[in-house]
Amino acid sequence: MARQLPSDSDLREETRSIPTPEDAPVLGARARTLVDALWNSVQESLVLVDESGRITEWNRASERIYGWSRRDVLGRLFSEIMGEQVRLQAGDNEGVEPGRTEARRTTACGREVILETIIIEQLDAEGRTTGWVESGIDVTRHRRAAWAAEAEQRHYRNVFHAIPASVWDIDFSKARATALAWLDGVDEPPLTWFSARPDKVRELMRSTFARDVNEQAMSLFGARSRDDLLVSIERYWPDDSIGDFTAWLVSALDGQPFFSCETRQRRYDGQEFDALFTASFAPGTVEEGRLVVSIVDRSEITSSQAAVRESEAFYTDMFNTSAFSAWHLDARETKPIYAELRANGVVDLREHLAEHPGTLQRLMAAIKVVDVNCTTLQLFEASEYSDIVGGPITRYWPPDRLDALIGSLEASFNDQPIYKSLTRMCTLKGKEIDVLFTRSASSALHSAGQLLLAIVDMTDKVQAENALAEMQATLAHAARISSLGELTASIAHEVNQPLAAITANGEAALLRLQQPAPALEQLRQLTEEMISDARRASDVVAHIRSLASPQSGEHLEVCVNSIVREALTLVGSQLERCGVAAVLELKPGPAVTLGNAVQLQQVLVNLILNALHAARGRPGARVVLGTSESEDVVVLTVEDNGTGIPPEIVGRLFDSFFTTKADGMGIGLAICRTIVEAHGGEISAANIPSGGARFTVRLPRAGHR
Structure with missing residues (x-):
């Protein structure tokens, strides 16, 4: 009968009277010698600690296990040496409670050890804690050996079930014992003896069992569950394969390291198939009666080989005949x-x-x-x-x-x-x-x-793309010239207005000069106004020239708010003449994109003119120009309060040569899309629920393209 281990409370009661080296002065010299001998002869680590947590005794086993000598540790805190504290009834410190536990400790040289410990409080006659004794057994080797065995078992199981072939763990013990008993005293070779006795071979088959199989085995043999295969293997060996089983049996009995043959096997439903049968006889496994075999459907091998040859031929053909x-x-x-x-x-x-x-x-x-x-x-x-x-x-x-x-x-x-x-x-x-x-x-x-x-x-494609880009630039130039024609009245107004102001200011200046004492301050103001108006006229002409001239396509940092204001310089008078108000909803501060200012201005002018045509004649006609930005996108919007876009043409708005105007060419919005996409952006159109349409241009912020 196994000895029952004492409980922690029993141990605590028993050890209250166990003498320690500290008790030796009370016991006498002879008793001290006996206690010291007992204290240092045991294999367990024994550590005595006082109520303040300082080590007062340290036996030789502790020196061996931890690498600290008794002189090194006496008087030092237990927590300093062991790296942990012990929680006592009389103390508030947290740590390991008294009783049995498993502890991981670090030795003096930094090596980790694992101990099974028993910590027992030492109490005085009044039940107050005066310290504690820790007894520890070094179980490092045992624990690591157990962990290694568990890891190896897991590894074996993982390999067993991960092998891409049908694998069987066979219990051969009964069949081996029976076969050896039959062959005892037989003079002829085992293969000859068994070949002449197929009934004996069948009996050995019936006493050979499958201990385990992997998923591939269940799939190959068509089993409904693993239990269908964890039976005698006789079911899966047809009569034509008795000779192959006999050869396998004899090779195992002869101590061969390996066996392989092509044979026939029978699936769970009785269907037979050609198989490659392989057995490995690792040292000691045959004597234990345990074998591992693998079974592969040879038809899969044949088809795999054909697939490899076909794949190689396909690769060769593809490589050599590719365009x-x-x-x-x-x-x-x-x-x-x-x-x-x-x-x-x-x-x-x-x-x-x-x-x-x-x-x-x-x-x-x-x-x-x-x-x-x-x-x-x-x-x-x-x-x-x-x-x-x-x-x-x-x-x-x-x-x-x-x-x-x-x-x-x-x-x-x-x-x-x-x-x-x-x-x-x-x-x-x-x-x-x-x-x-x-x-x-x-x-x-x-x-x-x-x-x-x-x-x-890509030579022809690159040349074609270059020609297409050149053609698109020419077409965009033509579209800008067309827009200028449509803006003739506005341009004339924008130019005539500063010219008229210059003329009026000039005449006023002449009148001042004819006076006996000309007012110089008034003359200076008139001159500054003439210069300002002249610059305004010059800016208008510069905008017109930039729109009319071909563009190189160079992309620089551009402020979208400036683009909006420059576009209004050209179309503002036309909006005013048609009774359409221009409403600006611009984001404060610079919203910067990387692009060609003239091309983006062309996009905006085209969208404003389209909005003008849609809103003209409507009560409270207006065009709303807005800018905004997110972390990586700058957004331009042009809204009108016209009749909106008919749903059936929304998807065709940006197609080349599609127009709803009687005199339109259908290239304006197509060129807008080309320009925006060339800038890495996108343009879209949608109706507004309150009435009218909104065109949205999204461009990457400078530095995010």
Whole structure:
């Protein structure tokens, strides 16, 4: 019968009378010697602490476990040595309560130890706490061994269930004992003896059981649950496979380390299939009667092999027949260069290459061409594969067009799988071509130091885009000229008004000069007014000239509030003449975007004129111009209180040559959209619930594009 451990209260009562070295003076010299011998001979750590928490005794086991000598610790606080306090009945300090516990402690040399401890309060005759005794057993090795065993068991279970094959944990103990008993005294070879006795083999099958199976086994054998397979394995071995089972049995009895064969197996529903059967006989497992086997459907292997061959053929066909230029590069020699750079603390490769161009040349020379397709030969003007294959990539990059190449190297340095860029490359004959450059390196390719490039000839597309941009600029210029024609009356008014003021002020100045004593202060004021009006007329003319002239498209910082006010300089008179009020709701302070001021002014003028036509003749006709901004967007709005936009045409407003005006060309809003999108923004239109329409232009704030 197992001995029952005493409770903590029992221990506390028993140990109240246990003598400690402190009691020795009372007990006498002989008793002191006996107590010291007992105190220092036990394997447990014994620590005596007084009521103030200071260590008063420390036995040899404590010295061995903790590495502190008795002289080092006597008089020092328990919490200082152990790193924890003990909570006593008479104290308020928090820590480990008296009784049994498991503690982790740090030794004098910094090593962690694990102890099973018993802490017992020492009480005087009146029941007051005078200190405590801690007894500790070092269980570090036992705990770590247990943890290691648990971890290994978990690891085994994880591997067992994660293997992508049908795996069985077989109990072979009964079958092994039976087979050895039958073979005792038999002279002929076991394989011959069992082959002549299929009924005996069947009996051994019935006494061989599955202890466990993984999910793949359940799937392969069509089991409804794991319990369907945790039975005798006889059900899954058809008669045609008795010979294979016999060979497996004999190899296990002979102490072979491994067995494998192609055989037939039977699923839970009775359907048979071709299988690859593999058994591993680890040392000691056969004697324990425990085996691990794996069973793989050979049809899956056959189909997988066919799929691999098909995939390889597909890759080869795709690589060689692609309409784009395909490259296979060997970049293994760049790995030690990258490792050297990282070891030297390089984090930003682009910055490093800018300061050390020699490293860029080393990296370029380290990348070799392994293979290219026919399209590559044509695009890069090569006569045969040997002109490109085997050589470095250095000669395909113009010296002033290395940005995309550096970006690709930077992507490799940072383990990025994909990099794309529009760039320019050189053919073998020195011709420069515009291309879309894509570098791909999956994790498998990256590990092998291989790269794939896809290069698409964009020369015609770039030329077409340049021509389109030129045509759009011409069309926008024509639209501005058209807008100026529509604003002729307003322009005349804006110019005539300051000119008339100049004339009036000039005549007034002449009259003052004819007086015997001209008033100089009045003459100075008249002259300043003439200068101001002249500048105003000059500004109007400058706005007209800027709208009328072709634009280079240079983008600078532009204040949208200024754009609104400049647009009103051109259209304000026309709004006033048509009885349409202009209402400004501008955000205080500068809302700045990056763009072309004239092009954005053209957009705003066009939207204001559209709002003018929509609101004209309506009671209280008005056009509201607003600006606002968020963290990364500047917003321009133009509202009117007209009839609104018919729902059926909202989606077509910005289409080229679509118009609702009898004399319109249908290019104004289309050009507005082109200009806004070229600035990285977007334009939209919607009806206002209170009546009218709102056009909204969103542009990126300067610094957020």
